[in-house]
Amino acid sequence: MGKRSHDSAELKPKKKSKSDKPPKEKKNKSDKSEKTEKVVAEQENGTSSSDSSTYTQAAGLTALPQSQIDTFMSENIIKFTDPSADALAYRPLTSFDYLPPCDNSNLYAPLKSFPAPTPIQACTWPLLFAGRDVIGIAETGSGKTLAFGLPCLRKLTQSKKSNKPYHPSAVIISPTRELAMQIYDQLIKYTEVTDLGAVCIFGGVSKDEQRTALKTAAIVVATPGRLKDLQQDGSVDLSKVKYLVLDEADRMLDKGFEQDIKDIVAPMPVSRRQTVMFTATWPRSVRDLANTFMSTPVTVTIGGDPSADPRANLRIKQDVEVMDGRDKENRLIQLLTKSQKGKNPEKVLVFCLYKKEAMRVERLISQRGFKVAGIHGDLNQSDRFRNLEAFKSGAATVLVATDVAARGLDIPAVMLVINVTFPLTVEDYVHRIGRTGRAGKEGHAITMFTEQDKGLSGGLVNVLKAAKQNVPEDLLKFGTTVKKKQHDAYGAFFKDVDTDKKATKITFDD
Ligand SMILES: Nc1ncnc2c1ncn2[C@@H]1O[C@H](COP(=O)(O)OP(=O)(O)OP(=O)(O)O)[C@@H](O)[C@H]1O
Numbered sequence: 001m002g003k004r005s006h007d008s009a010e011l012k013p014k015k016k017s018k019s020d021k022p023p024k025e026k027k028n029k030s031d032k033s034e035k036t037e038k039v040v041a042e043q044e045n046g047t048s049s050s051d052s053s054t055y056t057q058a059a060g061l062t063a064l065p066q067s068q069i070d071t072f073m074s075e076n077i078i079k080f081t082d083p084s085a086d087a088l089a090y091r092p093l094t095s096f097d098y099l100p101p102c103d104n105s106n107l108y109a110p111l112k113s114f115p116a117p118t119p120i121q122a123c124t125w126p127l128l129f130a131g132r133d134v135i136g137i138a139e140t141g142s143g144k145t146l147a148f149g150l151p152c153l154r155k156l157t158q159s160k161k162s163n164k165p166y167h168p169s170a171v172i173i174s175p176t177r178e179l180a181m182q183i184y185d186q187l188i189k190y191t192e193v194t195d196l197g198a199v200c201i202f203g204g205v206s207k208d209e210q211r212t213a214l215k216t217a218a219i220v221v222a223t224p225g226r227l228k229d230l231q232q233d234g235s236v237d238l239s240k241v242k243y244l245v246l247d248e249a250d251r252m253l254d255k256g257f258e259q260d261i262k263d264i265v266a267p268m269p270v271s272r273r274q275t276v277m278f279t280a281t282w283p284r285s286v287r288d289l290a291n292t293f294m295s296t297p298v299t300v301t302i303g304g305d306p307s308a309d310p311r312a313n314l315r316i317k318q319d320v321e322v323m324d325g326r327d328k329e330n331r332l333i334q335l336l337t338k339s340q341k342g343k344n345p346e347k348v349l350v351f352c353l354y355k356k357e358a359m360r361v362e363r364l365i366s367q368r369g370f371k372v373a374g375i376h377g378d379l380n381q382s383d384r385f386r387n388l389e390a391f392k393s394g395a396a397t398v399l400v401a402t403d404v405a406a407r408g409l410d411i412p413a414v415m416l417v418i419n420v421t422f423p424l425t426v427e428d429y430v431h432r433i434g435r436t437g438r439a440g441k442e443g444h445a446i447t448m449f450t451e452q453d454k455g456l457s458g459g460l461v462n463v464l465k466a467a468k469q470n471v472p473e474d475l476l477k478f479g480t481t482v483k484k485k486q487h488d489a490y491g492a493f494f495k496d497v498d499t500d501k502k503a504t505k506i507t508f509d510d
Pocket residue numbers: 114115116117118121138139140141142143144145146279280407408409410434438439
């Protein structure tokens with residue numbers, strides 16, 4: 001587990017008095033069609049979903065010559081798509097000096113470790129401060145967590161009312177426990193200086209401490225399964241939520257999670273909440289669904305049109321090696337021998353597709369004497385956190401993972417990503433390799449590709465071409481057609497299953 005443990009671990013359970021009791025389970029009577037009509041009506045009216053959002057552009061930012069703004073926009077290939085055609089009025093916040101005033105002057109203090117806002121922060125902050133719904137699309141490792149996190153914290157600090165017990169004001173949903181914990185760890189630096197309570201909720205650990213922490217938390221960072229359980233058993237009431245984030249939004253809206261998200265969001269009136277979605281990949285398949293959760297959203301894209309194929313971070317050198325599956329293990333050991341030699345072995349992340357495959361590959365690597373740890377869905381939560389921590393600290397320099405670690409994880413100084421087995425989708429490929437080359441650094445990814453993966457060759461070729469990478473002849477032989485349909489298991493494969501629960505859900509295995 002990270003240096004900071006989540007609130008629930010720090011709070012001791014108290015004897016419940018009547019007023020301490022969590023809210024009783026409420027039947028959600030909201031009729032779906034009514035809800036959809038409401039969203040449409042609000043979209044037509046263009047009403048703002050926010051109550052405590054105010055934003056006045058700093059005088060210094062207004063004074064900048066338009067040419068300077070235009071250069072920033074074109075250099076970073078920034079695009080705003082706004083049905084209300086209002087977004088361009090908000091100049092990108094190119095320096096922390098232009099942040100709007102905040103009732104709690106401490107809020108911005110932790111930002112001083114950074115030189116300037118990243119492009120996705122610069123462009124989405126003004127819109128989010130102003131209360132707009134936003135879809136933010138930017139490459140892996142580009143600072144999206146603070147892009148949605150800072151406006152959330154400001155909105156809650158500006159609001160005069162304190163939380164009713166068990167009624168959080170903000171919910172941030174992410175697909176995996178490690179990612180939820182990482183978001184929480186980033187945000188807690190800011191909640192600590194502003195006295196906002198936060199809690200991280202995920203499956204695989206006891207619910208009691210989480211229930212206790214929910215009493216005072218203004219911000220809930222959660223994975224969907226456990227949050228839904230706690231909501232359904234009446235441990236938390238989400239009807240006062242005014243800031244909702246879906247991180248890794250395409251994954252959250254995919255069919256593996258779609259129903260959980262709908263159930264969680266049902267009691268949060270769209271008229272009173274600001275809805276924010278962030279991702280590095282934005283397939284067409286989820287866009288219409290995303291709109292049903294949002295009110296006149298502005299889409300902000302950094303690095304090019306989101307209608308194109310998923311885009312890899314341009315600082316990552318991508319090598320694809322087409323080979324026979326039987327040669328993979330030797331090639332893996334060869335690559336590790338090279339990267340692990342000397343006093344300072346490189347941090348290498350090795351991706352497999354199946355849990356059993358990951359265990360086998362981890363055993364192989366360990367037998368060859370490398371310092372390796374593993375992370376996959378069959379490990380219990382404390383082993384997952386411990387192994388991730390071992391990799392972060394350098395106690396293990398190789399981490400073997402399934403796609404549970406593909407998205408969002410921000411592990412410093414991963415030099416090389418090796419894909420032993422290609423993932424189920426090209427989006428997952430982009431996320432996997434995005435564990436290297438983060439926060440402006442260079443990275444390298446080596447992918448073993450076999451005939452079995454040929455259905456994805458077209459999509460991969462497009463990703464390589466878009467990033468101006470070498471496309472091997474052997475890969476082109478498999479064809480360049482991009483199949484429209486995603487793999488059926490996209491989502492289900494990746495879903496974190498709450499190991500505390502009896503197996504009523506499908507547990508995906510190889
Ligand atoms: N303004 C900034 N300047 C420099 N570094 C920053 C800035 N904002 C955030 N970072 C750092 O950049 C790293 C990557 O940020 P983050 O994890 O939010 O990326 P991300 O865009 O969410 O990536 P992914 O798509 O993989 O989830 C983090 O270590 C974060 O602390």
